[in-house]
Amino acid sequence: MHVTFYGAAREVTGSMHLLTADSDRILLDCGMFQGHRKEAARKNGTLPFDPSIITNVVLSHPHIDHSGRLPLLAREGYAGRIISTRVTQDACGYLLPDSAHIQESDALYLNYKTVRSALRNRNTSKRAGKRGKQRARDIKKLLKKNKNQLNRQNINEWLEKLHLDAVEPLYTSGDAENALKLFDGYPLRAPITIGKNITCTLYEAGHILGSAICIIRAAQNGRPVTIGFTGDLGRFDKPIIKDPALNFAEEDRNIDLLIMESTYGDRGHDAIVDLKPKLKRVLNETFERGGTLLIPSFAYGRTQELLYVIHELYEEGGVTRVPVYVDSPLATNITRVFGEHPEAYDQETHKTFLEQGKNPFSFKQVRFTESVEESMQLMREDAPHIVISASGMCEAGRILHHLRYKIHNPINTILIVGFMARHTLGRRIQEQGEACEASGRSGNPPLLRFLNKEYPLRARVVKMDGFSAHADKNEMYRFLTRSNLKVKRIALVHGEEDQAISFRDFLSEKGFSVTVPRTGETLTV
Numbered sequence: 001m002h003v004t005f006y007g008a009a010r011e012v013t014g015s016m017h018l019l020t021a022d023s024d025r026i027l028l029d030c031g032m033f034q035g036h037r038k039e040a041a042r043k044n045g046t047l048p049f050d051p052s053i054i055t056n057v058v059l060s061h062p063h064i065d066h067s068g069r070l071p072l073l074a075r076e077g078y079a080g081r082i083i084s085t086r087v088t089q090d091a092c093g094y095l096l097p098d099s100a101h102i103q104e105s106d107a108l109y110l111n112y113k114t115v116r117s118a119l120r121n122r123n124t125s126k127r128a129g130k131r132g133k134q135r136a137r138d139i140k141k142l143l144k145k146n147k148n149q150l151n152r153q154n155i156n157e158w159l160e161k162l163h164l165d166a167v168e169p170l171y172t173s174g175d176a177e178n179a180l181k182l183f184d185g186y187p188l189r190a191p192i193t194i195g196k197n198i199t200c201t202l203y204e205a206g207h208i209l210g211s212a213i214c215i216i217r218a219a220q221n222g223r224p225v226t227i228g229f230t231g232d233l234g235r236f237d238k239p240i241i242k243d244p245a246l247n248f249a250e251e252d253r254n255i256d257l258l259i260m261e262s263t264y265g266d267r268g269h270d271a272i273v274d275l276k277p278k279l280k281r282v283l284n285e286t287f288e289r290g291g292t293l294l295i296p297s298f299a300y301g302r303t304q305e306l307l308y309v310i311h312e313l314y315e316e317g318g319v320t321r322v323p324v325y326v327d328s329p330l331a332t333n334i335t336r337v338f339g340e341h342p343e344a345y346d347q348e349t350h351k352t353f354l355e356q357g358k359n360p361f362s363f364k365q366v367r368f369t370e371s372v373e374e375s376m377q378l379m380r381e382d383a384p385h386i387v388i389s390a391s392g393m394c395e396a397g398r399i400l401h402h403l404r405y406k407i408h409n410p411i412n413t414i415l416i417v418g419f420m421a422r423h424t425l426g427r428r429i430q431e432q433g434e435a436c437e438a439s440g441r442s443g444n445p446p447l448l449r450f451l452n453k454e455y456p457l458r459a460r461v462v463k464m465d466g467f468s469a470h471a472d473k474n475e476m477y478r479f480l481t482r483s484n485l486k487v488k489r490i491a492l493v494h495g496e497e498d499q500a501i502s503f504r505d506f507l508s509e510k511g512f513s514v515t516v517p518r519t520g521e522t523l524t525v
Contacts (some may be wrong), residue, residue: 024195032068060231087210206234262495265503433461
């Protein structure tokens with residue numbers, strides 16, 4: 001069997017690995033690369049193989065950096081199945097259409113800017129004065145409708161009239177709907193046939209609801225070969241979801257190659273037990289200043305965990321019960337998925353909420369913001385409140401507009417609760433915020449550019465590692481040493497190069513055989 005690493009090799013996003021066994025080719029994840037726009041377009045726009053040769057896809061979980069190119073795969077000729085847990089199947093029913101909508105909206109906006117620039121250059125000059133300003137207003141009116149909505153038809157007509165190159169979306173809503181037809185959801189710990197003499201069994205990964213460790217067994221030249229794929233490995237003792245599996249069926253224990261994530265290969269997280277007290281302190285300090293707490297959050301997993309912990313704090317008292325706004329239609333839909341799958345909750349959640357007849361994710365102070373108009377009204381709200389909004393890395397979505405209104409005011413707090421990849425706005429906010437606090441907030445505030453404008457970062461920036469859904473160095477080592485798996489060899493993926501190499505060195509000292517593959521590299525098992 002051969003394993004080729006096409007994504008998330010010495011980087012965090014774009015998970016994609018191809019297993020080749022005789023006539024079968026099994027794709028593990030089909031994720032989207034996230035980062036600089038041009039680099040992301042280059043990496044995401046072309047698949048490194050002909051999709052028609054893939055037998056089946058095994059999807060570890062629905063986060064877009066693991067599932068985001070499935071619509072592209074389907075559009076380019078893939079006709080097999082997408083194997084996942086049932087929760088992941090349901091979640092992708094919202095996540096993939098939302099991703100397609102983002103692709104379409106981004107392409108439309110870029111085309112709008114192209115046409116606007118061409119029309120301005122066509123009939124205006126720097127000396128145009130009032131005429132030039134009026135011309136700019138006329139162009140804006142021509143290319144928009146209802147003040148804020150882009151006029152797709154007019155934009156497309158002007159692209160054609162002016163012979164301009166149009167930006168095409170990576171995929172469309174129709175492509176996403178076609179990909180969803182290929183999904184097959186399965187229960188955990190039940191062997192699934194995915195190829196000739198190849199089976200896959202899914203186990204709890206503990207990362208987000210429905211995430212899975214994939215154990216793939218194949219017969220090669222008369223002997224068994226077993227590949228393990230952790231996907232994103234979660235933390236132990238976190239609320240809501242079950243811990244990563246440590247007890248595997250006897251036939252799945254002898255692992256020839258474990259493809260393992262390494263996001264936090266050289267870092268430790270805050271202890272889970274410290275999570276609530278730290279959040280409580282951040283809430284109280286912000287509200288005492290009369291400020292708002294902005295939380296950039298992934299719609300799936302992190303948002304629901306935040307609601308859970310805030311719900312607990314409100315129940316216990318000691319925190320001002322200000323309104324909590326979930327300003328993300330996607331997060332609202334995903335929270336419904338959580339509500340539909342209580343079988344995936346851990347015992348603590350059942351005991352704390354379900355047995356008391358309470359919904360962990362809904363309480364008196366929670367408001368789910370649906371419309372753009374509601375969101376815009378919320379952005380102007382001055383009274384203390386909490387906003388949980390996507391995207392988690394501040395690269396798109398409504399969180400950008402909340403930042404636009406709140407980032408300049410020192411009474412507000414931006415709470416970083418997850419991993420921020422390199423070259424994202426979230427990483428810049430985190431790093432600039434940490435540098436500002438280290439300097440005692442002296443001197444001029446750092447400037448951050450987004451939405452085509454620079455904004456001074458005067459808001460407080462607080463980072464809480466405890467909310468991370470990824471296992472840290474010690475928890476990954478705990479998984480390796482306390483599970484009943486017998487691992488012959490490890491390939492570290494889904495980690496920035498320094499993290500993966502550091503974790504490789506750590507594991508090598510402990511006696512494990514470890515490699516850190518590069519993009520396009522193939523290992524033979």
